[in-house]
Amino acid sequence: MDMQPQERRGVYLQQYKEPALSREIRQFSNASAADAFIDLPVGRPLEETAPEDIIEVAREAKIVDERDGRRLYKKLLRAAFKEIKTVVVDALDDEPYVSSQLGPLLALRTEALEGLRAAMRATGAEKNYIVVYKNLSDVDVRVPTVIEGVPVERVGGKYPAESQIGRELGLHKPYVTLGVCSLIFLSRALKKGLVQQSTFVTVAGNCVANPTNLEVGLGMNLNQVLERCGLADNPTRVIIGGPMTGISVIDTEKTLISPTTRAVLAFKEDERDRHYHCIGCGKCINVCPQRLDPMLLYRFLSNRRLSQLPPLHAEKCVNCGTCSYICPSKLPLSTTISRYSETLRKEDEDHETDPA
Amino acid sequence: MKLIPRDAPHIRHSDSNKTMMGDMILTLLPFYLIGVCFYGLRVVLLMLLSAAVCWLADLVCCLVRGRRFNVRDLSSLVTGLLIPLLMPATISYGVVVLACIFAIVVVKHPFGGIGENLFNPAAGGVAFAIACWPEKMFAYPNIFATIPLGGVSGVATVSSTAYTLKMGGVPGADLGDVLLGLTPGPVGAASILVVLACLLYLAYRRTVPLIQPVCFLAAAALMAFLFPRADIGRTYSVAYELMSGSLVFGGVFLLSDPVTSPKRFGARALYGLTAGVLVMVFRRFGGFEQGVTFAVLLMNAVSEEYDRLVQYLAARAERERRAPHETCEE
């Protein structure tokens, strides 16, 4: 099936991944935390382990995929059920500052590849890829094109790239995307029976003295993580997640690290609300990767003209934040539209019958 | 640490409303410089008066409407700087003041104010001035003539090349002179090279999309090529038509107002093309020698339709192009 190439939309963002990417990944957990183990037979070679056992190990080890927060075993189960033939390992990290997938991939390659092989066996897939972001111009480490026989594909260039994986690789058959950190934990669970008790987090930002990737124990609060890396300045904004889609934190003592906290960023800047009005420049329309019309959507939503919204297909919004990024009037386009699309999706879920 | 909760995204592009409007103002200042060289300091007084009147009118209208007045909003200053550039240097201060007031109070705010106005305020103000005082608006002084700062009744005025073309005559000015702006004309519209340079700068800064003025000039050139007004041969006709009057200036600064022009690429191209055709039609069949302000106003009224048309075509193409089976992602 010949898909005509469509023009890639999005913005080029300056990636500040160094020096966090080149530094060694250290462990950081509570001194009193002990390793937990699963009580299933582990340590056997991969060829002797049945696919169902791999999935059982993933379930007992409570491994969570850091891309979307879903349990790894559920994803493997669903992939096996649907007979998916391609596994894609996501080490994309298309947001600036964040390198909590690329760093572990390069530092712990063997574990990642073992996890990948286990996932292939569990789902019965035949092909596999590792996807890495193309726009890594200011990165000091070299990203190889093949890691132990698995091709490393460079995807994207413009942000957002997550939704472009299928299109860029030209995948026609169904595929499953797994985060590389979850595969690392899968290999650890299969080898030593370890439950996932940590996650890989990038700590960066212009207030952090030593930006680095850390393997942080789950449940530690942000204060500890930031103190571990040292704060050069008092930040005015602390974000968990990437700078484009992250959530801004109010209380760093009560916010805890979870498996989907990809990054902790601390910024100091003085941004005042300018109360500009939309000038209709149309930059948001030219940049939306889902080809929506953020200008009209925002106007109609602000004026509560809900009857005019259906033709604009607001449910396609992936909440990438590119429209808000580029808007010269600094309007909250992405927040308004994605909030509305979430209510639409919830309505759809209510109306759908559960397929169980 | 005192943390401020904010919505994503937490990084923003460095362009803002202020930089975009600031770019426009920056590119309008060279014209005033040239105006000072050609016509003296009266041009600067016109600029200051018009900018002040526009800003005050904007403030008063915002207060009357109960809206919050944004001090950083420079759009009224852009309007204020544009209006005197389309008028002769000997225009009386009263005309400029009334044109500015009309532009802000009648064209901009009743339709919604900043960001929602249907028509370009500068084009509206200048069109109002043309309709009310046609003799005053098209009486241009000679270059390098001394123009007093106050009353200008003693200054000799001539007509421009645009008037000659309208009457069907052959313009007597040398083409080189017209290109460099050494013929009588509106203050800002004379020097074509400067207009083109400003256009390139604005396009580089992404304040103005390049496709629209290019299509506009191409369409106007094509119309001038196909239907020359004077008996001077087709290429000369193109050159004179494009370089006389405010055609290029209007196409770059008036037509490219982000609020009133369409947003999609195809729509912008079509808009520029039809605007170019319309300007030449107005020049030939209209009542005045200058057609660009009226053409801009007419196009502003239908600019939304271009967006809708292109969106409809794109949606249809998308539906036909979509693959029958979609790759499903877990």
Place this chain on the structure above:
Amino acid sequence: MKLARNRRLHRFLGKTEGIFGHNAVLIGGLALPFVIMTAVSLKNAAALTISMLFSVLFGVGAGVLTRKIPVWLRYVTVTVAAMMGVTLSRLVVQHLNPEIFDSIGFYLPMMAVNSIVLVYAVERTRFSTPGRSFGSALACTAGFALTACVVGAVRELLLTGTLWGNKVFNITFPAANTVFFGFILLGFLGAAVQEVRRGITLINLRADNPTTEDLLRQQEERLVD
């Protein structure tokens, strides 16, 4: 908010329906071309009002008398009667100014088919008493008269600086007799009328419900005393 004051306002507006209530021209949008095109001086406005009055009287009279015949025939009879009225009005109008027929042109005969006559003579006479029909039609005419005279006076002042032929001041603004000026003037007048009404309601409201700033100011004044 004390509703009594508001009720008084609304009663006044109801009694003056067509003039201040819903002004026939500014809010109802009836008989617009006459005001925009021809009301460029006060004398023109007076001439228009007189012929409008005659045509309305004759038209509504015909409408009242012919209530029983089918609607399409009523349009014909009302128009014929209104034309008779317009012809009679020419005799009165020519005393205002001998050149008035040149400046008004064909808008004078067009008075016979203006929207006020057609709406009020044909439609409104079907379901109300003759007295009410005449009353509402005359109120509309009064509203038209008011608007036309105001617009005519403003445009005459701007155009030539005269009012009913007598010179008032020296400023001339030659664009005042263009159509687009008439449109814009009418638009702003309509907006002003709406604002006046809103303003009265707002004053009523504020008289009984002071804002927080007002209360604070009153408190300060009491402390000072």
